Every structure is written in C-alpha cells, then in structure tokens.
Amino acid sequence: MFGHGQIEGFTEKYGMEYRRAYYDEQEDEWLVRRHEREIFPLLKKRYLFSEVYNFVLYGLEGHGGQINENVFAYSNSAGDERALVVYNNKFETAAGWVNRSLATGKKDGDRFAHCTLAQAMELDDPAVRFILFRDHTAGLEYIRDAQLFRERGMYTELGAFKYHVFMNFRAVYDDPGDKLRTIHDRLNGRGVPDLYMAARELELAPLLTSLEDMLSAIPAALFRDHFFDKIDSRIDFESVPPKIDAFLKQIAATRKTTVVDSGKFSVAIENRLAALLQPGNPESYLPKKISKPLQTAIGLLKNRQPSRGTLAAWVLFGNLGRLDPQEKHPVLRSLALLDDLLLLHKYSQFIAGIDANPPNIDLLKALVAADTFDLMNNLNFSNAFKNETIAQFLGLNTWEGITYFNKEALSTWLGGLGARYLLEILTTKRKTPAAVSRKIQQLARQIMKIETAAEQSGYRVESFIKEFSLN
Numbered sequence: 001m002f003g004h005g006q007i008e009g010f011t012e013k014y015g016m017e018y019r020r021a022y023y024d025e026q027e028d029e030w031l032v033r034r035h036e037r038e039i040f041p042l043l044k045k046r047y048l049f050s051e052v053y054n055f056v057l058y059g060l061e062g063h064g065g066q067i068n069e070n071v072f073a074y075s076n077s078a079g080d081e082r083a084l085v086v087y088n089n090k091f092e093t094a095a096g097w098v099n100r101s102l103a104t105g106k107k108d109g110d111r112f113a114h115c116t117l118a119q120a121m122e123l124d125d126p127a128v129r130f131i132l133f134r135d136h137t138a139g140l141e142y143i144r145d146a147q148l149f150r151e152r153g154m155y156t157e158l159g160a161f162k163y164h165v166f167m168n169f170r171a172v173y174d175d176p177g178d179k180l181r182t183i184h185d186r187l188n189g190r191g192v193p194d195l196y197m198a199a200r201e202l203e204l205a206p207l208l209t210s211l212e213d214m215l216s217a218i219p220a221a222l223f224r225d226h227f228f229d230k231i232d233s234r235i236d237f238e239s240v241p242p243k244i245d246a247f248l249k250q251i252a253a254t255r256k257t258t259v260v261d262s263g264k265f266s267v268a269i270e271n272r273l274a275a276l277l278q279p280g281n282p283e284s285y286l287p288k289k290i291s292k293p294l295q296t297a298i299g300l301l302k303n304r305q306p307s308r309g310t311l312a313a314w315v316l317f318g319n320l321g322r323l324d325p326q327e328k329h330p331v332l333r334s335l336a337l338l339d340d341l342l343l344l345h346k347y348s349q350f351i352a353g354i355d356a357n358p359p360n361i362d363l364l365k366a367l368v369a370a371d372t373f374d375l376m377n378n379l380n381f382s383n384a385f386k387n388e389t390i391a392q393f394l395g396l397n398t399w400e401g402i403t404y405f406n407k408e409a410l411s412t413w414l415g416g417l418g419a420r421y422l423l424e425i426l427t428t429k430r431k432t433p434a435a436v437s438r439k440i441q442q443l444a445r446q447i448m449k450i451e452t453a454a455e456q457s458g459y460r461v462e463s464f465i466k467e468f469s470l471n
Contacts, residue, residue, distance in 0.1 A: 007035045038137065042165065048078045049085075056120040060086070060156075062096040071158070073098045075120050082121045084133075084166040088158035099153025117153040123171055124150050130172040130180050132195060136165040140191025143184045146171070155189070179203070200342060208346050210250040214243040214316075215350045222276050223309040224356045241270050248323060254341065257324040265323060268427075272315040275426040309351050310359040311419050314367050317343055331371045335389065338365065360412075366393035367416045375417045376446055381465050396461065403461040410454055414447055 005012065009028030012021055042049065054077040059067035070090035076083055088094045101115050118124040123131055128146040135142065144154065156164060175181055183198050192198045201208060217239045245266045252262070320343075321333030338344045344361060351358055369389035373380075384390050385405070393413060395406030425431070425439045450468065457463035 007032060041136065045081070045083075045167075048081050048083050048167075049076055051076065051078060054078070054120070056115065057102045058098045058100065058117065058153075059102060060094060060096040060098055061100070062094070068094050068096060070094065071096075075117065077121060082123075082167070082169040084117070084121070084154065084169075085163065086156055086158060086166075087163040088161060091160040093157065093159055095155075095157040097153050097155050116150070118150040121169060123169065125171065126150075127173055128171040129175050130184065132168075132170045132172060133166050134168040135191060136167050137163060138191060140193060141195045142166075142189075142191045143180065143187065143195060145184060197342070197345065204254065204342055207247075207250045207254045207341060210243070210247045211343065211346055212350065214240070214247045215347070217243045218273065218312075219277065220354045220356070222273065223312050223351055223354060240273065241266060244269050248320075251320055251337070251341070252323055255324070257326070262323070265319070268319075269315060271427040272423050273312075275423050276312060276315065309347075309356050310364050310367075311416065311423075313344075313347055313359050313364050314416075314420065315423070317347075317364075318368050318371065331369060334368050334371065335365060338368070362393050363412060363416055365389050366413055367420060370413075370417060373417070375414075375421050376442065381468060385461055385465075404459050405454075405461055405464070407454065407459055410459075411451075414450060418443060418447060 004010070004014065005025070008025075009031040010021075010023070010025045012023040012025065014021070054075075056075050058073040058075070060071040060073055062068050070092075071086065071088050071094050073084070073086045075085075084098070086098060099117050101117070101120060103114060116124070123146070131144045131146050131149045133142055133144075134140070154166075158164065172180060179199055179202065182202060183195070186202075187198070245262055248262045248265055317334070317338060319330075319334060320337050321327055321330035321335075324330075324333070327333050344359075344364075348358060348361075366389055369387050370384065373384055373390075385394070385396065390413070394409045395404075397404055421443055422440070425436055425443075428435075453467040454464055457467045
C-alpha cells in the first residue's frame, strides 16, 4: 500500500478525516521518476510477488558460512515466471551466496522442509547448462553456470540499503559451438544490457573490429556537429582508405559473398568522406534566402546541422547491399545489414564515445531506402509513399479516409536527400564552377517545387502527388 504523498515525497501525513492539505508542497520529480522506473513496472506483476504458496525465504551466507541477518532474500514464482528479491537493510556493504532456504511452510515428515534456490525455482534439472536472468534494478542481463547455481545458488553483492530484483529466469539446455560458455567466461559474472547482443558481437568480432578500426581512422571532426566551419586542411587522410577496404572485405567474408570490385566502393566512400571533410562553400552559388530543407542539406555538409553523423553513416553504410553483384534486392539488403550485422549499434557507440550528437537512425534508414529515388529526375512520390521505411519516417497517417504526411518530416528528409545530392556534385570529376553552380541552383528550384506542392496539397498524399505532377 502507498501512503498519501509517498510517491510525490510530501511530508504532511494525514488521514481520511482531513478535508484538505494544510502544507503547500511541490512534487519531488526525482522521487516520482524513480517510482515510475523501479516500482510501477513491478506492480504490473503483482501476481509474481504477492502470493505465498511458492514464497521461500533465504539467508545470505557470507564468508565463513555466517548468515548476514541484515539481508532479506526471498524467491517467488507464478507459472513459468520466477523472481528473486535481495535487500540489504544496513549502512554497510553485504556480499555472499543466496542458496539454502529457511524453514518453509512445507513439511518433510514431522519437520519443516528446507530447499535450495535452484529447487525452489525449479531450475535444478541436471541437463540445464546455463541460467539466464535479468536484474530489473540495473537493467542488466546475467548468465550463470547451471551446475554452480544448483550447488551454491547465486552470489550477490549489495551496497548500503541497496536491492536487486532478479527476474526473467530462463534455463538453457543446449550451447552449439560453446558460444554461451565463451560469453560466460568472458563476462566473469558481469552483467550486460543484452545477452543476445553480446553473443552476436562475439560471432561478428572480426567484422566489428574492422569497423572500429575504420571509424577510429576517420578524423572525429567529420562526425561532430557545430564543431568548426573550417576543417584543418592538414588532417591526415592517408590511413583511411586501407581501413575502408578491409571493412568492405570483412562484410563480404561475413556474408560469405564475393565482391567483384571492392576498390570501386572504397573509392566512392573515400571521395564522399573527403567532400564531407572539406565541402567548400556550396551556399555561395545560391541566393541569400533559401528553403529550410536546403539549409539543412548545406548544414549537414558544413558541420552546422545537428546529427551530422547521420550523413556520415549514409556515406559509410548506405550502399553495402550493392557489394554482392548477385543480390537481387540491394536496397532491402542494405537496410537489413544495418541491424543484422550490428553496424548501427557499434556506430552509435562510437559516436557517443567521441561526444558527438547521436545519429538520426530513422532518417538514415529513410535515406538508404530512397537509394533509387532520384531527387532531380524521374521523381515518383507514389512509390516513395508506398515504401514502408520512408512512409514511417514521413509520418503517414489516415484520418477519415484521407492519408496525410508530416510537414517537418518531409523537410528533414528532403534535407538529407539534398545533402546526398550535393555530395554527388562535389565528388564529380572534371567539374567546373559553372556546372556546380547550375546543379546546385537546379537542386534549390526542385526542393522549392516539392515544398510548394506539399503546402498547396495540405500535406495530403493523393493531393500532393497530383500537385507535384502538375508543377
């Protein structure tokens, strides 16, 4: 039960006879958020903690086998769900093993029975190899050797007045290739946010190592926003190409495909990265007043736009599906590789490590999905709106039979497409200032045309397609 004001942190205590509060108190936002994070999710599983039939109380065995009287530990279960709660009720650190129960309500002859943690939680099958579970408090997943769990229970450490709520216990019987054994030994008791991700990282170790090598070789300025407008021309770029080539070859090796010409892809990526590092002044070819998407496009190139790392990610990963000449659906393959090979996961970790703004993953996928969508020629918005990834980014929603798209999302997407097109202009060989000027001004007019059609259509999909085809 919760007392009045307990969640909000109020100090005034009163009963049912009070008609109103006498103190003027403000909610403790930190305490409310903590309840939302730690307590409320457990209330949704009240059935797992409130029943008594499977309730078992344990002592925490410290060094020398002494029971720590200040630690409360109990397990409970409902159906296939199990939970173990451990709480340290003293201002000192506690550590030890939770294993042998105190006397339970069940009898063994004339005596009250005792049991082990594994028996109480029905995880004592000798065929089980590993026990997986999650600590609700820390949001971490753990793996334990099942034999040690059966024999000694669970080792735990708690700071002063700290607690653990272990849930989602799963028994694993098979371990093909000893993957879980390797993860168990590598973690050595530590928790991770996602055990599946840890297993996948182990499986993809050569590829992810080559990805980290490539990202580390690229100047960090390329990924940062609002860093500086002029990038030092003396930045060393020579170590990057071999790393890019090694990464692309690892992609092919991981997927067991052959790359006809990895050098062709490497050169394209290198040229775009170089253009990102030193984009010049594309805005000098434009009038002072330009559309918001074009401002976004130029900002992405010039380190002025939040999440510039999104454009860098497109340069690095946007065409990976085309590495395999046998691939029938390269765009779909490029999208799949982003998650299947943990590329976005590792890239996001790298970006966080250099204190850059996180990439806009939804925008990145919408740019990859628009790989065949030519902003300047043969625009087919009908097909674009049918693309699930693009439609989701543009916020398509239907109300009273009319499908709408989001104005701001369209502007952001056009900004990304514009930046992509500007990169193509800047990396074109034998370009003249006049040709660059003509293409950039053409881009400005095209974006303006799209925005005008969107506004006149009221951001209705069918009306927009008609308006755009008429303009």
